[in-house]
Amino acid sequence: PPVYALLRLGTVVALWDEEVQGRWAVEVEPLLPRLALYGAYEYAASRDAALARLGSPAFDFRRTVALAGGPLPPPTVEGALGTAHVVAESTDRLEIEASVPAPAILLVTDAWHPFWRAEGLPGSAQARYDVIPADGMLRAVPLAAGVHRFRMEYRIPGFEVARGVSAAAWALWLIVLVRRRSS
Numbered sequence: 001p002p003v004y005a006l007l008r009l010g011t012v013v014a015l016w017d018e019e020v021q022g023r024w025a026v027e028v029e030p031l032l033p034r035l036a037l038y039g040a041y042e043y044a045a046s047r048d049a050a051l052a053r054l055g056s057p058a059f060d061f062r063r064t065v066a067l068a069g070g071p072l073p074p075p076t077v078e079g080a081l082g083t084a085h086v087v088a089e090s091t092d093r094l095e096i097e098a099s100v101p102a103p104a105i106l107l108v109t110d111a112w113h114p115f116w117r118a119e120g121l122p123g124s125a126q127a128r129y130d131v132i133p134a135d136g137m138l139r140a141v142p143l144a145a146g147v148h149r150f151r152m153e154y155r156i157p158g159f160e161v162a163r164g165v166s167a168a169a170w171a172l173w174l175i176v177l178v179r180r181r182s183s
Contacts, residue, residue: 003054005031006061006135008109032062035096037081037143038105040064041072044136051136065107065140069132072105072142092154095121099147108139108152115156121149 004012012026042064044050050066053059059066082100089095098106118129118141125146134140141152 003061006054006109006138008032008034032107032109034109035084035086035098036107036109037084037098037100038063038065038107039081039102041105042066043072044068047133047136049136050133054135061135065105065134066136067105067132067134067140068136069130069140087149094152095149096141096152097147097149098143100143100145102145104143105134106141106143107134108141110139112137112139113154115154116152117155118150118152121151123147124149126150 008031010027010031040063042053042059044053044066045068047068050068053066054061081102081104082098084096084098084100084106087095087097094108096106096108112131112133116131116139118131120126120129125148126144129141129148129150129152131152132140132142139152141150
């Protein structure tokens with residue numbers, strides 16, 4: 001299916017297919033980039049509705065993104081959408097720079113999860129960034145016109161508290177160990 005390009009899935013390989021009695025591979029071209037700017041979007045009532053929209057032959061995922069969340073900027077179909085690129089990344093963090101002349105949707109073709117958060121960095125055009133589900137499974141960030149620099153990070157609620165409790169437990173364990181050895 002053409003939607004494989006949305007997932008950046010370049011090749012599909014079947015190890016054994018009974019019908020053709022052998023192996024086969026299908027190349028998916030052209031792939032979407034990791035970051036893509038969209039001026040057009042459709043609002044979907046839920047992630048399931050967005051996924052269903054992807055299966056429709058009338059939906060062009062290369063020109064329109066299906067969003068289930070908000071707040072959303074007004075769609076801008078005409079004109080240059082701008083640029084976006086990854087400045088730095090790790091397994092659970094992306095730092096992104098984008099410049100858009102009009103409101104746009106930044107699509108990140110990585111998996112969405114409700115624990116993804118984004119925060120603006122100094123000099124950014126927005127004070128707040130929302131990470132919302134796009135096309136039922138990917139991440140999107142609505143952008144106002146301007147220059148943006150923000151960090152997108154996977155943050156599990158309570159992680160900092162758990163790290164503090166763990167550090168305190170280790171410290172207590174070391175204190176008990178030192179006291180037992182000295183007595």
